Amino acid sequence: MNTVRLIVYSVADVPKAKAFFTTLLGTEPYVEGKPYVGFKAGDFEIGLVPKRGDGGPPAALAYVDIPDIKASLASLTAAGAELVQDVTDVGYGLLIAIVKNPEGTPVGLRQLPAT
Numbered sequence: 001m002n003t004v005r006l007i008v009y010s011v012a013d014v015p016k017a018k019a020f021f022t023t024l025l026g027t028e029p030y031v032e033g034k035p036y037v038g039f040k041a042g043d044f045e046i047g048l049v050p051k052r053g054d055g056g057p058p059a060a061l062a063y064v065d066i067p068d069i070k071a072s073l074a075s076l077t078a079a080g081a082e083l084v085q086d087v088t089d090v091g092y093g094l095l096i097a098i099v100k101n102p103e104g105t106p107v108g109l110r111q112l113p114a115t
Helices: 014-025 069-078
Strands: 003-011 037-041 044-050 060-065 082-089 095-100 106-111
Touching: 003 014, 003 106, 014 037, 014 044, 069 082, 069 095, 069 106
Parallel strands: 003 044, 060 106
Antiparallel strands: 003 060, 037 044, 082 095, 095 106
């Protein structure tokens, strides 16, 4: 079974959002860089990314962890999903992609690096 373990919020003001989630979760981010601030909440991760001027991802995007992102993309598009963002390595072998389901709702896919 594939699992949802990440939700990424696209925010206009990263420092304010960081302060909000630090207070909400009662913990500091485990990773903090220019493109991404990440919090661990049990087995779940909440990420913050700067909002892009071109629209970019929606305000919140859930990512489903999958073992083979390319095979999943092929299966999902064959089942009627629309490719929004092709497979992208965001660092250290972490792969992501975004599709829209048949109703047009974006869904993120995430393949963790091989260990």
